[in-house]
Amino acid sequence: MxxxxxxxxxxxxxxxxxxxxxxxxxxxxxxxxxxxxxxxxxxxxxxxxxxxxxxxxxxxxxxxxxxxxxxxxxxxxxxxxxxxxxxxxxxxxxxxxxxxxxxxxxxxxxxxxxxxxxxxxxxxxETVETANYQFKVIHTPGHSDDHICLLEPKKGWLFSGDIFIREELKTLRSDENFHEILASLYKLYQYEFSTIFCGSGKIIMKDAKKALKQKIEYFERIKEEIFALYDKDKDIEEITRQVLGEESVLYGPTEGDFGKINLVKSVLTGSEC
Ligand SMILES: [Fe+2]
Structure with missing residues (x-):
């Protein structure tokens, strides 16, 4: 299709x-x-x-x-x-x-x-030019280490590939790096834009920067909650349940590639940027 x-x-x-x-x-x-x-x-x-x-x-x-x-x-x-x-x-x-x-x-x-x-x-x-537009290339690792976004500053378009997806994402792929994603989101927040075109199909045409800020705040909040429970010696399964709820229905069909536990593991084991 x-x-x-x-x-x-x-x-x-x-x-x-x-x-x-x-x-x-x-x-x-x-x-x-x-x-x-x-x-x-x-x-x-x-x-x-x-x-x-x-x-x-x-x-x-x-x-x-x-x-x-x-x-x-x-x-x-x-x-x-x-x-x-x-x-x-x-x-x-x-x-x-x-x-x-x-x-x-x-x-x-x-x-x-x-x-x-x-x-x-x-x-x-560093840029890609078409007849009418000029796109800035922004390296945004985290979803993968070779991930880039394209920004057309005059039109306010941000083509975000798979780095944004949605504001409150509870699952990560098993190979994603939470801390790198967060750093990439902060990097994007430094730019001005009004529309986010996601690789998932979601398009944010209203309050696009606010949506990005929400995602950053959400990631910061769950990161804190995960570290706080870890400091109380909770195990990874318990931390996942308390912070993100029951495991995603995608966990089984994707053989564990999409999962809430992946996000917790990445927070705890991935390097902070
Ligand atoms: Fe992807």
Whole structure:
């Protein structure tokens, strides 16, 4: 499934594989002024040409190397002749040689998104220019170490990839770093913007900076609560229950990749920036 929705000059393309007619683990790419931000999972590759038939794509930026963000790079490269696929330097090798990391994908990731084919990528600079806009590249590690956001200061657009998701997130992926995410959120808060376009499909058009502040405050609050319970010698399961509630329903189906306990573990074991 590829669902297209225009928000002024920005086109959101929500992408997901359908099971019994229902989308599973939807993600979103964004298209503006010839720039495509992320290319979606390989499981929708058959729909790409039709979805983009009237849209010239000059530059692609991958916000990070995850399989749901780079899966159709090769379609644009081979069938549309897109030469410029840009990503953080740490992502380039992973995009070009996914065989070096796809063995760690869990069953749910294969089912929902699939293994991305290799594609050619280049190291992104400090800015990305299109005919009408200039995007600042901001390195925002935490979700992955190669994660970047794009900010168009004049329009107030922040394309946040997978770093924001939502204000009160209770789960983390097993490989995410809570403290790095928090540091990246503080970094983003230094900039001015009015709209957040999330890789999850959520778009915040009202009080976008307030939403980011809420997330920072929420993370600071739960971090304090987690450390306080740890100091009282509570175990990780008990801390998780008290601070975040019963484990997420996604914990089982994702083989523990999405879980509240991952967030607690990352707070307690990840390095503070
Ligand atoms: Fe991701």
């Amino acid at each position: 590829i669902k297209k929705t225009w928000y002024g000059p920005v086109l959101q393309l929500e992408m997901a594989r359908l099971f019994e007619g229902k989308p599973v683990y939807t993600m979103a790419c964004y298209y503006v002024d010839g720039l495509l931000i992320d290319t979606g999972p390989v499981h929708v590759s058959d729909e790409i040409e039709e979805a983009f038939k009237d849209l010239p794509v000059n530059i692609i930026v991958n916000t990070h190397h995850h399989e749901d963000h780079i899966g159709n790079n090769i379609v644009f490269q081979q069938k549309r002749g897109v030469e410029k696929i840009l990503a953080h330097y740490k992502a380039v090798e992973r995009i070009q040689r996914p065989e070096t990391w796809i063995q760690r994908l869990r069953a749910y990731q294969h089912i929902a998104w699939g293994s991305p084919p290799p594609s050619k990528a280049q190291v992104i600079g």
